Amino acid sequence: MTAEETRRPVRRALVSVYDKTGLEELAGGLHAAGVRIVSTGSTAARIAAAGVPVTPVEELTGFPECLDGRVKTLHPRVHAGLLADQRLPAHREQLEELGIEAFDLVVVNLYPFQLTVESGASPDECVEQIDIGGPAMLRAAAKNHPSVAVVTDPARYPDVLAAAAGGGFTLEERRRLAAKAFAHTAAYDAAVAGWFAQLDAAGPAEAAEGELFVENARLTFSLERVLRYGENPHQAAALYGDGSGTGLAAAEQLHGKEMSYNNYVDTEAARRAAYDHELPCVAVVKHTNPCGIAVGADVAQAHRRAHACDPLSAFGGVIAANRPVSVAMAEQVAEIFTEVIVAPGYEEGAVEVLARKKNIRVLRCPEPPAAATEYRPIDGGTLVQVTDRLQAPGDDPSTWRLAAGEPLPEGELAELAFAWRACRAVKSNAILLAKDGATVGVGMGQVNRVDSARLAVQRAGAERAAGAYAASDAFFPFPDGFEVLAEAGVRAVVQPGGSVRDEQVTEAARAASVTMYFTGTRHFFH
Numbered sequence: 001m002t003a004e005e006t007r008r009p010v011r012r013a014l015v016s017v018y019d020k021t022g023l024e025e026l027a028g029g030l031h032a033a034g035v036r037i038v039s040t041g042s043t044a045a046r047i048a049a050a051g052v053p054v055t056p057v058e059e060l061t062g063f064p065e066c067l068d069g070r071v072k073t074l075h076p077r078v079h080a081g082l083l084a085d086q087r088l089p090a091h092r093e094q095l096e097e098l099g100i101e102a103f104d105l106v107v108v109n110l111y112p113f114q115l116t117v118e119s120g121a122s123p124d125e126c127v128e129q130i131d132i133g134g135p136a137m138l139r140a141a142a143k144n145h146p147s148v149a150v151v152t153d154p155a156r157y158p159d160v161l162a163a164a165a166g167g168g169f170t171l172e173e174r175r176r177l178a179a180k181a182f183a184h185t186a187a188y189d190a191a192v193a194g195w196f197a198q199l200d201a202a203g204p205a206e207a208a209e210g211e212l213f214v215e216n217a218r219l220t221f222s223l224e225r226v227l228r229y230g231e232n233p234h235q236a237a238a239l240y241g242d243g244s245g246t247g248l249a250a251a252e253q254l255h256g257k258e259m260s261y262n263n264y265v266d267t268e269a270a271r272r273a274a275y276d277h278e279l280p281c282v283a284v285v286k287h288t289n290p291c292g293i294a295v296g297a298d299v300a301q302a303h304r305r306a307h308a309c310d311p312l313s314a315f316g317g318v319i320a321a322n323r324p325v326s327v328a329m330a331e332q333v334a335e336i337f338t339e340v341i342v343a344p345g346y347e348e349g350a351v352e353v354l355a356r357k358k359n360i361r362v363l364r365c366p367e368p369p370a371a372a373t374e375y376r377p378i379d380g381g382t383l384v385q386v387t388d389r390l391q392a393p394g395d396d397p398s399t400w401r402l403a404a405g406e407p408l409p410e411g412e413l414a415e416l417a418f419a420w421r422a423c424r425a426v427k428s429n430a431i432l433l434a435k436d437g438a439t440v441g442v443g444m445g446q447v448n449r450v451d452s453a454r455l456a457v458q459r460a461g462a463e464r465a466a467g468a469y470a471a472s473d474a475f476f477p478f479p480d481g482f483e484v485l486a487e488a489g490v491r492a493v494v495q496p497g498g499s500v501r502d503e504q505v506t507e508a509a510r511a512a513s514v515t516m517y518f519t520g521t522r523h524f525f526h
């Protein structure tokens with residue numbers, strides 16, 4: 001059979017849509033192509049108001065819409081018309097005996113469950129927005145795609161009208177539409193299941209394992225756009241969204257070249273770094289590691305100090321701010337070759353200043369990082385974990401245990417707390433030196449803690465390392481890593497503690513007259 005021969009004319013359509021975009025044009029076009037339309041409640045009312053003939057579904061079923069719309073189309077007269085396989089004489093005969101007419105086209109879009117959840121609606125209101133009849137029709141029509149075409153997206157209406165006027169869809173087209181319909185209902189159900197799961201997921205400590213992690217995590221994401229390439233030019237890549245319409249994947253690009261795969265990865269890391277601080281904060285990131293993080297009285301000051309940590313590495317960096325970018329900060333950034341800048345907003349005139357550079361990508365992402373769980377695909381599956389965040393009490397300096405030396409006065413403890421928070425954004429093994437609320441030396445991603453310490457000290461230089469506040473993302477397994485810091489003259493060190501050799505490490509700290517605190521909390525970042 002040729003593709004042409006698989007076309008099925010559209011004679012009768014069932015239309016039931018929540019999103020009424022383009023409905024009048026669709027109905028008018030179908031009518032003009034000789035298609036008879038059956039429709040539900042307010043969809044039918046809109047079609048009729050547009051002067052297009054329409055049969056209300058109640059007329060077909062002989063049963064009124066009831067239970068506040070919970071039952072409208074859930075009726076054998078609807079579903080037999082959707083599920084009869086027109087290729088089978090037995091099905092055609094049964095329909096005739098039952099006095100039921102087949103549908104050739106179904107146009108349905110569903111109640112806005114996810115948007116309702118995001119609006120902060122009550123649980124009962126969210127539950128009411130779980131569409132039942134719509135998915136049933138979509139699934140029936142998609143299963144029966146040899147006989148029925150199914151459409152969920154108003155953007156596809158022009159194709160529908162072209163097909164209706166041109167002899168119908170081919171089998172291949174109907175199969176593609178069916179795949180889209182099943183993907184749509186799968187994503188819809190995943191959103192509903194995810195919502196139910198998070199109702200109970202108080203946190204890893206409180207929630208039973210079964211409540212936090214659903215049995216079937218068929219994760220669904222929707223294609224946002226195909227990227228130019230992946231991590232390297234020979235790797236194809238794309239950006240997918242989780243349907244929430246928020247976060248980095250949904251960030252608004254205000255200027256600059258198209259975002260690349262690596263831009264997204266680095267921007268994610270920069271936002272992680274910038275949002276860990278309550279004061280105005282700016283992080284400059286390269287290859288997912290910070291080359292500078294600083295807080296300040298305002299973002300311009302924070303940026304100057306973050307940049308000063310390592311100006312060499314900041315060239316071609318990705319910048320994140322946790323406050324709107326001011327014109328003063330934009331003026332500074334415009335002087336430095338920067339790949340991406342991301343912030344919750346931009347003060348008037350700031351984007352124009354940044355846009356003096358043709359290529360810098362300017363992103364507006366109003367929400368702080370919010371993902372509750374993180375996925376890391378592995379061959380044959382995926383790992384899932386609760387997202388690492390600053391913890392109460394372990395990340396609060398008032399709960400830290402003084403393990404060696406004199407306690408720090410309040411101001412110095414705040415300096416050490418800044419180092420600890422900033423260290424969370426550094427790839428393990430992480431050692432970070434800070435002074436005056438700004439990083440001065442970052443040692444990242446080494447396979448032993450001694451080399452990370454050396455790197456941090458080397459990057460800081462002797463002058464900045466002396467008297468600095470140091471943080472280590474995990475415990476020192478031996479005194480050697482700490483000793484590198486002590487030789488450089490750091491003032492204090494914060495680390496989780498918990499090594500079997502803690503006593504040797506704290507002894508070394510006492511011997512070097514360096515204050516050491518234990519947090520009891522670790523922040524590995526792989």
Ligand SMILES: NC(=O)c1ncn([C@@H]2O[C@H](COP(=O)(O)O)[C@@H](O)[C@H]2O)c1NC=O
Pocket residue numbers: 016017018019039040041042043044069070071072073074108109110111130131132133134135
């Ligand atoms: N209950 C049913 O039988 C039913 N049939 C269709 N719907 C949905 O009702 C909406 C359209 O309703 P209306 O035409 O009344 O605006 C569509 O989103 C459709 O998916 C239903 N609603 C919920 O399940």
